Amino acid sequence: MQSNNSKTYELVLTALFVAIIVVMASTPLGYIPLVVINATTLHIPVIIGSLFLGPKKGGFLGGVFGVTSFVKSSLTPTPSAFAFSPVAALTMLPHDTIGQAIGLVFKSTFIAIVPRILIGVIPYFVYVGIKKAISSEKKLVYGSIINVIISFIMGFGVFAFFNKMVSEGKIGFSVTVAQVIGAVIGIIVFAAIEYLFMNKDAKALGFITAGISGAMTNTLLVMGSIYAFYRIPYSEVLQIDPSALMGVIGGIISFNGVIEAIVGAVIVYLVGIVLDKIKPAGVYAGKEMKIKAVTSETSKKQMAQ
Numbered sequence: 001m002q003s004n005n006s007k008t009y010e011l012v013l014t015a016l017f018v019a020i021i022v023v024m025a026s027t028p029l030g031y032i033p034l035v036v037i038n039a040t041t042l043h044i045p046v047i048i049g050s051l052f053l054g055p056k057k058g059g060f061l062g063g064v065f066g067v068t069s070f071v072k073s074s075l076t077p078t079p080s081a082f083a084f085s086p087v088a089a090l091t092m093l094p095h096d097t098i099g100q101a102i103g104l105v106f107k108s109t110f111i112a113i114v115p116r117i118l119i120g121v122i123p124y125f126v127y128v129g130i131k132k133a134i135s136s137e138k139k140l141v142y143g144s145i146i147n148v149i150i151s152f153i154m155g156f157g158v159f160a161f162f163n164k165m166v167s168e169g170k171i172g173f174s175v176t177v178a179q180v181i182g183a184v185i186g187i188i189v190f191a192a193i194e195y196l197f198m199n200k201d202a203k204a205l206g207f208i209t210a211g212i213s214g215a216m217t218n219t220l221l222v223m224g225s226i227y228a229f230y231r232i233p234y235s236e237v238l239q240i241d242p243s244a245l246m247g248v249i250g251g252i253i254s255f256n257g258v259i260e261a262i263v264g265a266v267i268v269y270l271v272g273i274v275l276d277k278i279k280p281a282g283v284y285a286g287k288e289m290k291i292k293a294v295t296s297e298t299s300k301k302q303m304a305q
Contacts, residue, residue, distance in 0.1 A: 021065050150193060
């Protein structure tokens, strides 16, 4: 059974993450200014909560994030608030029948809540999956493949950041220089993660990957849902032709999404390695997950050899 100490720890940690999410949603703390964009950070407490409290509590924290988005869009509506608030949708968009009104409520509630719930679910299973992979006999192969993907995302994000600054005239060098910087950063990240993974802390790969997966879950599902449900009204807000919206959304995903994934990966890793010393990630409700058993079996085999 789950000990009282474990119950208290999880209850306190859950309440702490809820408070952090609410405070961040209500203040500028929910965004980090990065010269050309404000990177969203509201998903980060949800990701960390998922890793240390499990997918159920992680999903609950994601739901809290979604509700704050719902409330904020309802109380202080922007031109695109209808995407996250049924109240704003009913006020801002035409609906002649009850069925159309119900449809608007469903669409806006889905966009505001469901992707955010999944932010608290997907990173947990990504983390556990990574831990299983790097605990297997093919640790080097799995770890290197995952590292290549992470390094590409990091390098591309840096390139996208500088390329945006070049296009807006905020820096003087060329796109080629931005590409070189992105490539160099990608190589450095690969070397750093490979060192941590192979020589010091294999968990680094799990935390970084979980941070990236959580951030991209938010961006991909929110923007994808907006395109599926509100393609025409969202195009009108942006003052573009609906046929061009896919390209705009692709740009948002490849720029904002990747930058937020990098920020998420760094913060989740830094916070994760600290919390992991208090309570291991991937273990919740007093139960040790299969990955722990896999690690134990691997250790026994190594000792027997």
